[in-house]
Amino acid sequence: xxxxxxxxxxxxxxxxxxxAAQAPKMQAALDAxxxxxxxxxxxxxxxxxxxxGVLLKTQKRLGAAGGLTLVNVNAHILDVFRYSGFDQIFxxxxxxx
Amino acid sequence: MLEARRGVVPRTIGPEELTRVLDVTRKLxxxxxxxxxxxxxxxxxxxxxEAEGGxxxxxxxxxxxxVMRVSTGMEPLRMSADxxxxxxxxxxxxxxxxxxxxxxxxxxxxxxxxxGFRTRCMLTLPLVGHDDALVGVLQILNKRRGVFDASDEQxxxxxxxxxxxxxxxxxxxxxxxxxxxxxxxxxxARDIQMGxxxxxxPSLPGYELFGAFHPADETGGDTFDxxxxxxxxxxxxxxxATGHGIGPALSVTQMQAMLRLAMRLDAxxxxxxxxxxNQLNDDLPPERFVTGFLGVLDARxxxxxxxxPGQGPILHxxxxxxxxxxxxxxxxxxxxxxxxxxxxxxKLRLAAGDVVALISDGVFEWPGRDGGEFGVxxxxxxxxEHHELPMKQLAGLIHQRARAFGAxxxxxxxxxxxxxxxxxxxxxxxLPRDVAALEQAVTLVREFWQRHGLPDAERFAVDxxxxxxxxxxxxxxxxxxxxxxxRLAREPGAVxxxxxxxxxxxxxxxxxxxxxxxxxxxxxTPGRLGLPLIHKLVDDFAFEHTGLESRISFRKRIGSN
Numbered sequence: 001x002x003x004x005x006x007x008x009x010x011x012x013x014x015x016x017x018x019x020a021a022q023a024p025k026m027q028a029a030l031d032a033x034x035x036x037x038x039x040x041x042x043x044x045x046x047x048x049x050x051x052x053g054v055l056l057k058t059q060k061r062l063g064a065a066g067g068l069t070l071v072n073v074n075a076h077i078l079d080v081f082r083y084s085g086f087d088q089i090f091x092x093x094x095x096x097x
Numbered sequence: 098m099l100e101a102r103r104g105v106v107p108r109t110i111g112p113e114e115l116t117r118v119l120d121v122t123r124k125l126x127x128x129x130x131x132x133x134x135x136x137x138x139x140x141x142x143x144x145x146x147e148a149e150g151g152x153x154x155x156x157x158x159x160x161x162x163x164v165m166r167v168s169t170g171m172e173p174l175r176m177s178a179d180x181x182x183x184x185x186x187x188x189x190x191x192x193x194x195x196x197x198x199x200x201x202x203x204x205x206x207x208x209x210x211x212x213g214f215r216t217r218c219m220l221t222l223p224l225v226g227h228d229d230a231l232v233g234v235l236q237i238l239n240k241r242r243g244v245f246d247a248s249d250e251q252x253x254x255x256x257x258x259x260x261x262x263x264x265x266x267x268x269x270x271x272x273x274x275x276x277x278x279x280x281x282x283x284x285x286a287r288d289i290q291m292g293x294x295x296x297x298x299p300s301l302p303g304y305e306l307f308g309a310f311h312p313a314d315e316t317g318g319d320t321f322d323x324x325x326x327x328x329x330x331x332x333x334x335x336x337x338a339t340g341h342g343i344g345p346a347l348s349v350t351q352m353q354a355m356l357r358l359a360m361r362l363d364a365x366x367x368x369x370x371x372x373x374x375n376q377l378n379d380d381l382p383p384e385r386f387v388t389g390f391l392g393v394l395d396a397r398x399x400x401x402x403x404x405x406p407g408q409g410p411i412l413h414x415x416x417x418x419x420x421x422x423x424x425x426x427x428x429x430x431x432x433x434x435x436x437x438x439x440x441x442x443x444k445l446r447l448a449a450g451d452v453v454a455l456i457s458d459g460v461f462e463w464p465g466r467d468g469g470e471f472g473v474x475x476x477x478x479x480x481x482e483h484h485e486l487p488m489k490q491l492a493g494l495i496h497q498r499a500r501a502f503g504a505x506x507x508x509x510x511x512x513x514x515x516x517x518x519x520x521x522x523x524x525x526x527x528l529p530r531d532v533a534a535l536e537q538a539v540t541l542v543r544e545f546w547q548r549h550g551l552p553d554a555e556r557f558a559v560d561x562x563x564x565x566x567x568x569x570x571x572x573x574x575x576x577x578x579x580x581x582x583x584r585l586a587r588e589p590g591a592v593x594x595x596x597x598x599x600x601x602x603x604x605x606x607x608x609x610x611x612x613x614x615x616x617x618x619x620x621x622t623p624g625r626l627g628l629p630l631i632h633k634l635v636d637d638f639a640f641e642h643t644g645l646e647s648r649i650s651f652r653k654r655i656g657s658n
Contacts (some may be wrong), residue, residue, distance in 0.1 A: 084407045088111055
């Protein structure tokens, strides 16, 4: 399951698993974004390549508008981003940063 | 259910009518193809009920639509399953008898207008299959004499029950056939994809190579490739497209084809990477990308130069230190964004015994039975402990350990391994007793020198000594079909050379005296000119003879050692 909560400051707080099954739900939430947005990953447990795909699609779309910043990313997800080179596409702030 | 529906048949149906229904039922039971069956159901209804026309709507549950594939003189038609009399029948699943269509507001006159048929009266029946699923709606038009009565309704209901079952069976068969065809097409796609992988591992002097691909589905989103380039260079490629199945399989196969062509056309690694990245960026949907490794291994310089867009970790087992280095991707995945300025490639220097492992995330992320993943550490441990295994076995071991760790394979698995031969690796050749075989010996020495990066200046002495000794063996050996074995081995600070003649008289070349240049020509012995010189050119010149076998060995010290 994936929970997406929009906070008053526009931050999307994610909780659960961003996998192939949850990617469409995440895509729908990301499609509503029009500018630079922070994703709070403090309670996000897992990201699969399908999850990376929806983030990538959004980053491409937002482009000049500033794109996504991922904050409070846990060590495992950070590894996924580093091993796939996605840390070079998104601004990422590790947990505790 | 079938029995229950048969119970619907009322007593008012006469023996003749019953025979007609049963006749039709038998006929329908022999039909397996849906298109023919649709026609026959309508014709049967017309015949049994004595009507002028009929139409059959198949119900599509997913879209909540009805489709008329067959009707007297009409093209296929599709509409919402809520519309008109058909819609009402779908909803209520009850027989609807309309004696005067044009007086009924539910009647859709558009269909008559399109067909030119004028519908007077109409009987509409639900076709319900054996699992109570609605198969479709049957409409019988214009009773030949008068309008449809209660007995027609009952007869039609009996017929409809039989038709529904026959239709359902035909639909299932059609779905099965379609599934089977898809399976065959997937099998062809798999053959094509697997056919693009290297069938045999190329032989690169001084290196052992192995690659394997195990798709999670029939087709997969991974690929790898080895392409030999001039001057003992090898293009090494690996790719992993998001997802698995036919779509990603096409993406990676396309990438592999582009790269193979680029390298054959002598493109630079940077240019090949940039063009393929930008092409994939144009071609792929925005959420898709391919992680990859594109490298050129120079087997003479022992340098692996590469771009690893999104591919990581790249594991490098360093034999001298017994540790595994974890390399990160050089940049983001292929197709994620266009690239104008290529980030510099990375270079790995490979020392003797080093192993480079390119492994898709299907291994690292292999799910455990109790959660967790196989992880990078597990692979690193295998590299440290089993780096000396043949690469094929090591790859098999990695795959096997991952399988043993987890329940089922969730993602494609690709394992590509490269190992530089260990320093004291020996090379050996069996030469026929023919001076023409000297060429083979010279080639062996030259390749050995290149593989170990030895200075050319030292090679002359080895060539000279081998030629002298081999020629003697050919000339003075007892001959026969046996071959002469030549072995070269790298030792610290030296190259050790061994020549073995399995069938020879004892003749000690190391005891050869310097030639008496003053002696008359007839006393001069061939070979005696060169043998004494060997002492000056090489070290540890030695001779052994046991049984019939002669073993002549020497070392050539390399460099300052």
